[in-house]
Amino acid sequence: MKAVLVDDEPHALTFLENQLLGVGDVEITGSFTSASTALDWVLSTPPDLLFLDIEIANVNGMELAETVLSKHPDIQIVFVTAYQEYAVKAFELNAVDYIMKPISKNRLKKTLERLQTKKQQESIPAEKTTICCLPSLQFFSGEKPIHIHWRTSKAKGLFLFLLHHLGHHVRKDVIIETFWPDSDYKKAYAQLYSTVYLIRKTLTSVFPSIRIDNFEQSYTLEVGDIHIDYLEWEKKWSQLPALSDSTLPAYLTLLDEYRGDYLHEEDYLWAENRREHLKNLWRETATAVADYLFEQGRYEQAARLGQKIQEMYPFLEESYCMLMRIYAALNEPFYFEKQYNKLVHMLDEEFAIAPSPELIKLHDECRKQLTE
Template sequence: MRAILIDKELLMLELLGEMLDEIEEVQVIGKFINPHQGLVEIIRTQPDAVFLDIEMSEISGLNLAEEIKKTFPDINIVFVTAFEQDAVRTFKLQAAYYLVKPYRAEELIETISCLLSRMGSKKTTLARQMVCCFKKLHFKYYGKNSEVIDVKWRTSKSKALFAFLIHHRDQFIPKDMLLEYFWPDVDIKDGYSNLYSTIYQIRKTLKSIGFNITIISSESSYRLELNDVLLDVEEWKKGREEFPFVTEDTLSKHKEICNLYNGDYLEEESYLWAESKKNEMRIQWLHYLKRVAKFYISSKNYSEAIILYMQIQEALPYKEESYFVLMQLYDAFGDRYSVEEQYSLLKNMLHKEYCAEPNEMVQTWYQTWKSSRAREQYKVEEFAHLK
């Protein structure tokens, strides 16, 4: 079970992490004090469980849980609290799990046992077969409870050739072209022998996992047909075309489309022939995220907009735009600490990469915001003094 921990208290965060590390079935993949950074990691990794502090300063743990459940209804939420009476409120979210600080080993083990039992009972009968090219080449059952399939490739060459055929799906690819790409330094007789052997390995691998993908051979070329198997790249493209406008009614679909893109096209495979497609799709993805984020901002749903702009910042860390937008979003969200953090990150990035300062507009906005915050703090202190 893959878990992410979010807690405002560093000591309790580390303690829970250490206790979970002692449980063989649990892998802690992230620990966060900042809830917004935790949300970004949840979007990126889609863990099985989130251990979430109820009493956080920037955002209520209950509100954060609602945001998580909207996008990932199958993620298990385990609330942690220093006050047992607070746990009763969690049932409003239909969450059956909570832990009271300080943690007791037997209660933690019992909770983990319940979570593992619940995960084991999930069914994937309604899921459809899907080939995935975002981030890396892999196979899974796509549906309410997605399940990645463990595929054993005979050789790295067979995996690369299959990816190439997927890249050129529904097209006849000349065998001579495949020899030039994959066996450029082999004489033609051995090259054809390697090609036929590799195609056989691919077919055997597909048969072993029960995927109805066919590779049609003619005298001089091959053609790959997906048949009824889905491809994440095509589903992402179709979703954007089918729902060109972001509205309250189409929002759930747009969240699903956003979640399909969990990494650049074949980025972990490092295939040179995929670079152009990868760059093209990344530009489309960034434009799309900004479009969805614009809707969230207009709806004053700042937490969701923050998540998307954190992804944009991760993809484009050397662009000033995301830092400034996040500063404004955190201000609207009421998170002063994160406004200052983003400005500091922006200054450090610009100094390190360009030996420059933030542009005049950003500096002016920040100084105005800083002065406004100082006046508000003075009013609060003066009021307290008068009392």
């Protein structure tokens, strides 16, 4: 394992070198007291591991680490300092560890063991991992659910908020306004940092590819090769060919894969726009397929899909009208009248309105069809 050491105190640097050499399994490829020289070396010859003092001759080690990670996110960083106050900030940068001076060999061994365990986990071929948001947050490895214990509801909510904005920079002030709108500035930022730390502690040991990158004024969530159900569903929807007998199975499979509305069971207000967008895609697609089946004379299939549309959207008048036409075509007067009565009751209970002239006309036309 190749390592670079950075500390502006020569004696501290020498001490760390000796301790590492005593531990073994580490090749020191660079040792620097100058932050700028160290940065040039690390960016041009990236090591596996970077031991970095947090305060280096008026240079903020945190900022130096951010620069390194922005160019080489796979470099593992271990912060070394005499000041405990930096601990939360260090882990916020996704450091593999945080070591207090003076450094002991036993403490270094634990750090290297932790790093080795992390590398082994990343190298093991894993089953397809999926994060599901339809209709609530769930994690799966293959078909097996993975239980995640969230220490706080804010940690779960913030993870979902970052997932909602996957791959985009989310400003910290926007996060604070969303989750801690009534807290004062300092307290809100402290809560934000500790919540980010909780998310990392909760998820990174289970999902090494999940990473929250810090960019001073914003955060970005990256998930690596983990699949996100609603993104995959929307991608499949966008690639659907024209509806025909040969493509009908692909449409029906896509409709079945929609397990429920986006984060419906979580009930976050900021998720509403995407929830409505995906909901409308499913409804419009299901309605188009049901209409196609009806036109092809496949009334029973059309009825099953119409019932599913009605179950998911009980206040959608169009689903009742669709089923009325289908039951009239099937010559099922009982189910036809049942749909009409359900619709009349729904309109009265939910909207306090009577059936429209168009609805009464449809009812009369279908009844005439049934008596012919």
